[in-house]
Amino acid sequence: MSVQMNDTFAILIDTTRCKGCEKCVAACKEENGLGDDRPWRGQGAIDGLSPTRNCTVLRQADDRFVLQQCRHCLEPACVSACLVGAMQKTPEGPVIYDADKCMGCRYCLMACPYGIPRYDWDRAAPEVHKCTMCYDRVSEGREPACVEACPEEATVFGTRAELLAEARRRMAAEPGKYVPVIFGEHEVGGTSVLYISDAPLAMGWKADLGDQPLPALTWASLEKVPPVVVGMGTLMAGIYWVIGRRMKLAAEANVALAIEAAAAESGPAGEEADHD
Amino acid sequence: MTSRLGVLKTVLWASVGVLAAITVVRFTRGLGAVTNLSDAAPWGLWIGFDVMAGVALAAGGFVLAATVYVFGLERYRPFVRPAILTAWLGYIAVAVGLLYDLGLPWNIWHPMIYWQHHSVLFEVAACVMLYLTVLTLEFAPVVLEHPFFQRPLFRMAVKVLKKGTILLVILGIVLSTLHQSSLGSLFLIAPFRLHPLWYSPIIYVLFFVSAVGLGLMMVTLESLLSAYFLGHRLNREALAGLGLAASVVLWVYVALRVGDLAARGVLPGAIDGSWQSNWFVVELAWSAVIPAALLLSRRVRSSVAGLAACAAMAVSGLVLHRLDVSIVAFARPEGAGYFPTWAEFGVSIGIVSCCVLVFLFFVERFKVYEEEGGAAATPERAPVDPATAWSLAPPSFAPYRYSLVAVSAAVLALAFLPVRGASPRTTPVAAALAVDGRAIERDGVEPRNLVLAHMEIPIVDAVVGAEVPASLARLLAIDGNRDGTLVLFDHDAHAEREGGDPACAICHHLDLPYDRASSCSECHRDMYEPTRLFSHASHVTALDGNDGCTQCHADDAEIKTLETSTACVECHETPEAPGAAASGEPPLVPSPNDRWLPASGYMDAMHGLCLGCHQRRTLEEPARWGDALDRCDACHDADFGADLRALTPKRNSGGRTSVGRTDDHVR
Numbered sequence: 019m020s021v022q023m024n025d026t027f028a029i030l031i032d033t034t035r036c037k038g039c040e041k042c043v044a045a046c047k048e049e050n051g052l053g054d055d056r057p058w059r060g061q062g063a064i065d066g067l068s069p070t071r072n073c074t075v076l077r078q079a080d081d082r083f084v085l086q087q088c089r090h091c092l093e094p095a096c097v098s099a100c101l102v103g104a105m106q107k108t109p110e111g112p113v114i115y116d117a118d119k120c121m122g123c124r125y126c127l128m129a130c131p132y133g134i135p136r137y138d139w140d141r142a143a144p145e146v147h148k149c150t151m152c153y154d155r156v157s158e159g160r161e162p163a164c165v166e167a168c169p170e171e172a173t174v175f176g177t178r179a180e181l182l183a184e185a186r187r188r189m190a191a192e193p194g195k196y197v198p199v200i201f202g203e204h205e206v207g208g209t210s211v212l213y214i215s216d217a218p219l220a221m222g223w224k225a226d227l228g229d230q231p232l233p234a235l236t237w238a239s240l241e242k243v244p245p246v247v248v249g250m251g252t253l254m255a256g257i258y259w260v261i262g263r264r265m266k267l268a269a270e271a272n273v274a275l276a277i278e279a280a281a282a283e284s285g286p287a288g289e290e291a292d293h294d
Numbered sequence: 295m296t297s298r299l300g301v302l303k304t305v306l307w308a309s310v311g312v313l314a315a316i317t318v319v320r321f322t323r324g325l326g327a328v329t330n331l332s333d334a335a336p337w338g339l340w341i342g343f344d345v346m347a348g349v350a351l352a353a354g355g356f357v358l359a360a361t362v363y364v365f366g367l368e369r370y371r372p373f374v375r376p377a378i379l380t381a382w383l384g385y386i387a388v389a390v391g392l393l394y395d396l397g398l399p400w401n402i403w404h405p406m407i408y409w410q411h412h413s414v415l416f417e418v419a420a421c422v423m424l425y426l427t428v429l430t431l432e433f434a435p436v437v438l439e440h441p442f443f444q445r446p447l448f449r450m451a452v453k454v455l456k457k458g459t460i461l462l463v464i465l466g467i468v469l470s471t472l473h474q475s476s477l478g479s480l481f482l483i484a485p486f487r488l489h490p491l492w493y494s495p496i497i498y499v500l501f502f503v504s505a506v507g508l509g510l511m512m513v514t515l516e517s518l519l520s521a522y523f524l525g526h527r528l529n530r531e532a533l534a535g536l537g538l539a540a541s542v543v544l545w546v547y548v549a550l551r552v553g554d555l556a557a558r559g560v561l562p563g564a565i566d567g568s569w570q571s572n573w574f575v576v577e578l579a580w581s582a583v584i585p586a587a588l589l590l591s592r593r594v595r596s597s598v599a600g601l602a603a604c605a606a607m608a609v610s611g612l613v614l615h616r617l618d619v620s621i622v623a624f625a626r627p628e629g630a631g632y633f634p635t636w637a638e639f640g641v642s643i644g645i646v647s648c649c650v651l652v653f654l655f656f657v658e659r660f661k662v663y664e665e666e667g668g669a670a671a672t673p674e675r676a677p678v679d680p681a682t683a684w685s686l687a688p689p690s691f692a693p694y695r696y697s698l699v700a701v702s703a704a705v706l707a708l709a710f711l712p713v714r715g716a717s718p719r720t721t722p723v724a725a726a727l728a729v730d731g732r733a734i735e736r737d738g739v740e741p742r743n744l745v746l747a748h749m750e751i752p753i754v755d756a757v758v759g760a761e762v763p764a765s766l767a768r769l770l771a772i773d774g775n776r777d778g779t780l781v782l783f784d785h786d787a788h789a790e791r792e793g794g795d796p797a798c799a800i801c802h803h804l805d806l807p808y809d810r811a812s813s814c815s816e817c818h819r820d821m822y823e824p825t826r827l828f829s830h831a832s833h834v835t836a837l838d839g840n841d842g843c844t845q846c847h848a849d850d851a852e853i854k855t856l857e858t859s860t861a862c863v864e865c866h867e868t869p870e871a872p873g874a875a876a877s878g879e880p881p882l883v884p885s886p887n888d889r890w891l892p893a894s895g896y897m898d899a900m901h902g903l904c905l906g907c908h909q910r911r912t913l914e915e916p917a918r919w920g921d922a923l924d925r926c927d928a929c930h931d932a933d934f935g936a937d938l939r940a941l942t943p944k945r946n947s948g949g950r951t952s953v954g955r956t957d958d959h960v961r
Contacts, residue, residue: 067333068333095483098412098413098483099413099414099415099483100410100413100415101405101408101410101413101415101416101419102401102404102405102408102410102416103408103410119401119404119408120397120398120401121396121397121398121399121401121402121404121405122396122397122398122399122401123395123396123397123415124336124337124397125413125415125480127333127336128336128337128480128483128484128487128624129483129484131486133333133334133627135333136333137325137333137336137397138324138397139324139325139326139331139332139333140324140326140327141324142321142322142323142324143397143398144324144325144397144398145397222486223484223486223487223625224486227486232483232485233412233483235482235483235485235495236412236413236414236479236482236483237412238482238495239414239475239476239479239482239498240411240412240414240417240479243417243472246468246471246472246475247468247472250467250468250471251464251465251468254360254364254463254464254467254468255464257364257365258363258364258366258460258464261364261365261366262366265366
């Protein structure tokens with residue numbers, strides 16, 4: 019990721035400070051007007067995120083609490099997947115969603131390595147729901163609602179560079195307290211939501227998601243489109259031309275043979291063949 | 295022949311009727327009402343079959359067009375028109391299937407204006423739209439040749455289209471190559487979710503090669519079916535040729551698939567005995583290895599049954615491959631499985647039925663099967679009169695029968711559909727009952743015993759033998775264990791103990807879906823130990839380990855008990871439970887002893903509700919009860935010898951409105 023990316027906004031979550039009070043969740047629901055919970059099948063099996071909860075607090079072993087929300091990847095899989103640009107990575111950092119462009123294909127739900135986006139399965143005009151890092155507030159220079167609501171400074175808002183520095187500062191201040199990894203620093207090419215924790219966090223579809231940005235995987239196939247168009251077009255046209263020409267030559271040769279044969283047998287028959 | 299076709303059409307019209315009913319519910323009530331789709335399974339049968347498999351099934355169009363027009367293999371020409379028609383209908387079916395699957399189908403045209411070159415799905419959408427146009431132009435001459443269009447303008451159009459055929463064909467081949475492969479590329483973005491036996495960096499090559507094989511086999515199958523239903527003559531020699539070509543392509547597919555696994559070192563995973571490995575072997579054998587091997591034999595290729603078996607296997611197997619990639623081998627969280635609802639199958643079957651009906655419509659009215667085609671098959675049909683060529687009412691009662699079948703099927707389907715919308719799965723919990731009860735003081739020990747007020751019996755302490763004071767209380771009978779057994783619950787006492795109104799959320803915020811309050815065990819967590827609504831461990835972590843002890847245990851010299859520690863409310867100024875919305879109430883400042891009494895262990899809580907009364911009744915009416923109430927197995931099913939922790943209370947079979955086991959308790 020570039021220096022420029024490190025100037026974008028980000029959130030640092032320190033799971034050792036989170037007491038699981040869920041004030042962030044309440045603030046998020048309030049800020050985004052998400053309304054009463056409309057529980058839907060299967061949602062509990064994942065992590066409690068739902069169209070009415072853009073963030074949740076996961077309770078893990080040893081009473082450790084982890085805020086679960088969109089990671090706002092630096093190179094988001096959902097953005098690369100979206101065929102109408104309804105998912106956008108803004109220059110400020112947040113990944114936002116535009117329901118007016120969306121056609122509801124749900125490829126973003128398939129693509130997200132963390133399984134974050136949620137869908138209005140019970141609505142006739144459904145939309146995708148996920149954290150937008152309070153894009154409106156952030157563009158006005160305010161903190162996201164969840165950060166503002168946190169009484170323990172377990173979530174901190176700032177630029178990515180600042181927060182990486184802050185995370186390292188906290189680790190240096192209390193050696194041994196944290197797992198010496200800033201989760202999200204390099205994961206899937208880096209995310210704008212960073213975690214530090216006293217235990218390993220594995221919250222994606224696989225324990226180790228690797229450092230490669232996912233859009234690069236699709237690009238490996240997409241970059242072959244122009245050569246395929248030119249190559250396949252040329253190949254087919256070439257084969258058509260070659261086969262057509264050979265058939266024509268063969269036909270002419272047949273005709274010539276027929277003429278010769280006819281001429282050899284009797285004179286007048288050749289004229290008919292010629293006419294043909 | 296006609297009766298075969300008649301039966302087929304009746305079945306197809308019934309499916310269309312079912313489709314119509316589901317359509318209404320789908321578009322008025324949302325995806326959740328008719329599908330089993332969820333956030334864990336965002337793509338289901340409609341994408342896996344209608345789109346993924348549908349596009350692949352329609353591959354015959356471009357494969358046959360290439361064979362005849364580009365490679366000049368004229369003997370396959372009779373297959374071209376039906377293959378193009380199938381492809382055209384197939385792509386229309388894909389588009390229609392998408393309309394059902396898309397959440398906002400009225401935005402389906404958005405890719406045309408919001409170009410996103412970095413999205414595989416955009417490439418697929420663009421190619422499918424263009425290819426559908428190409429197919430329409432390729433098929434148009436067949437329609438325009440109809441006597442109805444005997445006008446100069448249409449004749450010129452046909453001339454132009456026929457002149458441009460080779461351009462259309464090459465364009466179609468390029469577009470098909472792109473999107474047949476890109477349907478596989480869609481899954482490149484999900485390396486963590488798609489199982490390694492199906493995920494591959496060259497998945498787009500696999501999709502393309504298998505689509506070519508599937509296209510050849512589909513054309514074969516279609517010829518056999520039309521011979522069966524429409525009485526067309528079979529061109530066996532040409533079919534054998536298609537079979538051989540399909541065999542070669544399928545072998546290439548198998549080699550690529552296995553070679554790719556070997557190159558990535560995943561091959562051992564294909565035989566490790568997991569269900570995925572077994573499924574992989576079955577799929578690959580069924581879809582490619584067995585049909586490809588059989589088709590190598592000349593005898594199989596030249597027999598109708600052999601060809602039909604091979605084509606059916608390859609077609610169903612490769613459709614299964616598409617379903618595996620998009621559904622079966624796609625990871626979901628534990629416990630969040632997906633299997634389509636009958637309505638999802640209904641839509642897929644209904645759309646295919648529509649396609650077959652339209653296919654038959656074209657075959658019966660246009661020259662789709664050249665030379666050996668429709669006219670010969672239906673000799674009884676009068677010569678087509680241009681004026682009535684479009685009439686859908688031949689002089690028979692068939693239309694009435696089909697309409698009746700379709701409407702009946704629709705009505706029947708509607709009866710089984712959730713026309714009032716879907717409801718989430720609720721936690722089965724019996725409704726709470728407000729009852730008059732009595733709370734028996736047990737010398738300040740928690741919990742108090744609770745009995746129903748109308749048990750007008752003197753209350754005698756089982757142990758002391760003396761009558762004990764009891765106060766009338768308004769109790770609730772609640773399904774505290776979510777097992778259908780109602781227990782008496784002193785709501786007011788709980789509310790008071792936990793701090794009045796602001797404490798409601800301690801129980802009521804933990805709601806399960808459509809549940810109104812938490813089960814007893816949410817707080818009475820440990821079975822035998824009294825528990826507090828306080829986690830010492832998390833406080834230790836939060837307060838920086840040993841350094842933080844003094845924040846609660848201010849005086850080092852004191853023994854560290856609840857009484858000598860800082861009251862919770864001194865730090866947690868608002869005594870609201872986690873997750874409660876801000877109430878605006880002033881903070882309560884009770885002493886720790888008032889507010890933070892330990893909650894009984896789960897066993898004590900449950901026993902406290904029952905045992906006192908059981909013992910008392912045993913003492914009072916020994917003749918009546920004997921030791922029936924005084925034994926553990928009065929409530930617990932398991933043998934005495936079993937580990938007590940394993941005992942589960944008997945479930946109440948009585949249902950939703952009983953208190954305890956009704957017959958015993960309420961007379």
